Amino acid sequence: GAGVSQSPSNKVTEKGKDVELRCDPISGHTALYWYRQSLGQGLEFLIYFQGNSAPDKSGLPSDRFSAERTGGSVSTLTIQRTQQEDSAVYLCASSLVRDRETQYFGPGTRLLVL
Amino acid sequence: AQSVSQHNHHVILSEAASLELGCNYSYGGTVNLFWYVQYPGQHLQLLLKYFSGDPLVKGIKGFEAEFIKSKFSFNLRKPSVQWSDTAEYFCAVTLSGAGSYQLTFGKGTKLSVIP
Numbered sequence: 001g002a003g004v005s006q007s008p009s010n011k012v013t014e015k016g017k018d019v020e021l022r023c024d025p026i027s028g029h030t031a032l033y034w035y036r037q038s039l040g041q042g043l044e045f046l047i048y049f050q051g052n053s054a055p056d057k058s059g060l061p062s063d064r065f066s067a068e069r070t071g072g073s074v075s076t077l078t079i080q081r082t083q084q085e086d087s088a089v090y091l092c093a094s095s096l097v098r099d100r101e102t103q104y105f106g107p108g109t110r111l112l113v114l
Numbered sequence: 115a116q117s118v119s120q121h122n123h124h125v126i127l128s129e130a131a132s133l134e135l136g137c138n139y140s141y142g143g144t145v146n147l148f149w150y151v152q153y154p155g156q157h158l159q160l161l162l163k164y165f166s167g168d169p170l171v172k173g174i175k176g177f178e179a180e181f182i183k184s185k186f187s188f189n190l191r192k193p194s195v196q197w198s199d200t201a202e203y204f205c206a207v208t209l210s211g212a213g214s215y216q217l218t219f220g221k222g223t224k225l226s227v228i229p
Contacts, residue, residue: 003157031215042118042204042219056216091158100215101146101165101208105158 002026004106006092012112013082021077021109025094032075033095033103034059034067038088046090049075050097082113116141118205120220127195128228135190135223137205144210147188148217149179153201161203164188165210175199200227 005024013019025032034046046059049069060066064083069075079086089110093103121136139145149161162173169181179190188205205220 033215033217035217035219040221042221043206043217045216045218048215059216095215101148101163102160103215103217104160105150107157 004092004094004104006090006106006109008109009107010110010112012114014114015084016081018078018080019082019111021079021090021111023075023077023092023094023106025073025075025092026104027073028096029094029104030072030097031095031100032069033093034075034077035091035093036061036088037091037108038085043091046077079111082111084113087111087113116145116207116209116218118207118218118220120203120205120223122223123221124224124226126226126228129197130194133190133192133195133199133225135203135205135225137188137190137220138186139188139205139207139218140186141207141209146208146210146214147179147181148206148208149173149177149188149190150204150206150219151201152204152222158204161190195225195227197227197229199225201225 007022032049035043037043048056064080067077089108091108092106095103117140119138147164150158151161164171172178202222202224204222206217
């Protein structure tokens with residue numbers, strides 16, 4: 001079946017602009033996660049969704065970052081007033097709630113803030 | 115908070131050589147351990163995982179990993195690498211129980227296999 005998809009695959013924006021990154025999880029996966037991979041860093045956890053609610057937002061680096069999920073499916077990660085340090089690859093993953101340890105990753109969105 | 119260290123940033127091997135990639139984690143409690151692989155131009159894929167039981171775990175494509183609790187290690191091995199194993203390899207850990215979804219990754223080891 002179809003895997004996790006993300007769009008856009010690449011995004012270049014100017015400092016101070018807002019960006020929206022989209023994730024479409026595997027059908028039937030109620031759990032959804034966002035991670036970030038900055039240059040030279042490992043992947044870092046940002047947020048976890050179970051259905052439409054986000055019980056764990058502990059990894060969001062600042063209040064400029066927000067995420068929502070509607071219909072228990074598609075999720076959008078929004079970064080407001082982007083900064084150069086936001087440049088990274090943003091990865092989305094999904095899983096079954098009963099097997100949250102086994103996560104399936106999308107191809108990522110490469111964000112460059114100029 | 116837990117952390118994961120991967121000792122080698124870049125490993126270069128000839129085909130048929132044996133591979134061992136190091137991974138150590140820091141956390142005193144019960145953990146789940148993972149190795150992910152990212153082939154050039156592709157997304158992260160799960161190679162293998164350890165939750166409990168036999169500490170020697172076999173994964174896809176001939177890879178295996180051994181959990182040594184006393185050393186907080188989960189090294190990845192393959193007896194004979196192929197050119198197609200060229201990729202970046204990430205070790206990851208989650209806590210068992212309530213925090214079991216939050217993967218903590220190492221910085222990755224890039225493997226280049228020379229034909």
